[in-house]
Amino acid sequence: MDTSKPLKENDYISSTRAYKNLMKLKDLAPQLFSEANKKDFMKIAPFDLIKSLHTKNGRERTLAHPELSFLMRKFPLLNESKPNFDNLFNGTFYIVQMNCTISYENNALLWVSEFAINNILNYTHLAIQPISLLAGQYGKNKVAVHPTVLNFELTLPNRYFETNDVHQWCNEIAFQYHLDASTSCPIFIIPYGIWNIDQPLIPGGGYHGSNNGMPFIVANVTDEIYPDFTVQDPEKRFSDTVSHEIAETIVDPMASWDHPEVCDACSRNNCNNGYHLYFDDNLQYIDTLPWRGLSGDIPFQYKFSIAAVCKPEFSHLLHPGEGCLPPGDISELACKYKFPDQRQIHWPNYFPQHGTNPETF
Numbered sequence: 001m002d003t004s005k006p007l008k009e010n011d012y013i014s015s016t017r018a019y020k021n022l023m024k025l026k027d028l029a030p031q032l033f034s035e036a037n038k039k040d041f042m043k044i045a046p047f048d049l050i051k052s053l054h055t056k057n058g059r060e061r062t063l064a065h066p067e068l069s070f071l072m073r074k075f076p077l078l079n080e081s082k083p084n085f086d087n088l089f090n091g092t093f094y095i096v097q098m099n100c101t102i103s104y105e106n107n108a109l110l111w112v113s114e115f116a117i118n119n120i121l122n123y124t125h126l127a128i129q130p131i132s133l134l135a136g137q138y139g140k141n142k143v144a145v146h147p148t149v150l151n152f153e154l155t156l157p158n159r160y161f162e163t164n165d166v167h168q169w170c171n172e173i174a175f176q177y178h179l180d181a182s183t184s185c186p187i188f189i190i191p192y193g194i195w196n197i198d199q200p201l202i203p204g205g206g207y208h209g210s211n212n213g214m215p216f217i218v219a220n221v222t223d224e225i226y227p228d229f230t231v232q233d234p235e236k237r238f239s240d241t242v243s244h245e246i247a248e249t250i251v252d253p254m255a256s257w258d259h260p261e262v263c264d265a266c267s268r269n270n271c272n273n274g275y276h277l278y279f280d281d282n283l284q285y286i287d288t289l290p291w292r293g294l295s296g297d298i299p300f301q302y303k304f305s306i307a308a309v310c311k312p313e314f315s316h317l318l319h320p321g322e323g324c325l326p327p328g329d330i331s332e333l334a335c336k337y338k339f340p341d342q343r344q345i346h347w348p349n350y351f352p353q354h355g356t357n358p359e360t361f
C-alpha cells in the first residue's frame with residue numbers, strides 16, 4: 001500500500017487497531033524506530049502488515065521480513081487477552097481547531113473554517129449525551145464537551161505528520177491550556193489535505209490513542225466546501241468519525257492494546273454495514289438505520305445522528321482480525337437495539353467467553 005496517499009473509501013480498516021499495533025511494536029522493538037531506521041521504516045514494517053500484526057495471519061507474515069521475524073514468537077495475539085472495563089473515561093472532550101502553516105509551501109495556511117469547526121462543536125455538544133449512554137452499556141462514565149474550541153498553531157514542513165507528532169501535540173496542548181491529562185481528551189480536527197503518514201486514514205476517518213495518560217482523537221474532515229457541513233451532516237463528513245471515536249475513547253480511554261473497538265462492528269468503514277442512531281430536535285431517539293449510501297433517503301426528519309456501539313453481549317464475538325461480527329443477522333442484533341435508558345442500565349462483567357475460540361468464525 002502506498003502510505004503517502006490518502007486511502008479510498010473502500011479500504012476497510014480499523015485505524016485505531018493499526019495505531020495500537022504500532023504502539024505495541026514500539027514497545028517490543030524500539031530499535032526499529034531509531035533515527036537510522038526512520039527513513040526506511042515503512043519498508044521494514046509496511047503499514048499493511050502493521051495493521052494485521054494482532055492476527056495469526058499477520059504474525060505469520062512477519063517471517064518474510066528479516067527485521068520482524070522475531071515477532072512471530074513475541075507479538076501477542078488479540079484473542080489471548082482479556083480486557084476489563086473498569087476504567088472508562090470520566091472527563092472533558094475538547095474540539096481543537098488546528099491552524100497549520102506548511103513551511104515548504106511558502107508558509108501556506110491550512111485550517112478548518114469557523115463555520116465547519118463551529119458545526120462540529122455544536123454537533124458534539126448534542127451528541128455527547130447519547131454517546132455517553134451507549135458507552136454506558138460497558139461501564140459508568142461521565143463526560144462533557146468543553147464549550148469553546150481550542151486553537152492550536154502548528155508548523156509542518158510539508159503536508160504529512162506522524163503518530164509521534166500527535167503525541168507531541170498532546171503534550172503541547174496540555175501545557176498551553178493547562179489540561180489535566182487523565183480527564184481531558186483533545187479531538188484534533190485535521191484540515192483536509194494533511195495526511196498522517198504512518199496511519200493512513202480514509203477521508204473523514206479517524207482513530208483514538210493516548211499519550212502520557214491523556215486520551216486523544218484524530219479526526220480527518222472531508223472537503224468542507226459542501227454546504228451540508230452542518231450539525232445534521234447527512235453525508236456524514238465528520239459526524240460518523242467524531243461520534244465513533246468519542247464512544248470508543250469513553251470505553252477505552254488509554255487505547256489499551258487488548259481492548260476491542262466497540263464501534264467497528266457496526267461501522268461502514270470497518271465492517272461495511274454502518275449503523276447510525278438518529279435523534280430529533282428534542283434529543284429524543286428516533287431509530288437506528290444501516291448506511292443507505294450517500295443518496296439514501298432517511299424516512300423521517302432528524303437533527304443529528306451518531307455511530308452505533310456494538311452491544312456488549314455480542315462484543316466477545318468480534319472477529320479478532322477485523323473487529324467485525326460473523327456474517328448473518330448478528331449485526332442487526334448487535335448494532336440495532338432499543339436505545340438504552342440510563343435508569344435501566346446495569347454494569348455486569350461482560351466478556352464471559354472472551355478468548356475461547358474467536359478464530360473459528
Ligand SMILES: [Zn+2]
Nearest residue numbers: 016261263264
Ligand atoms: Zn473504531
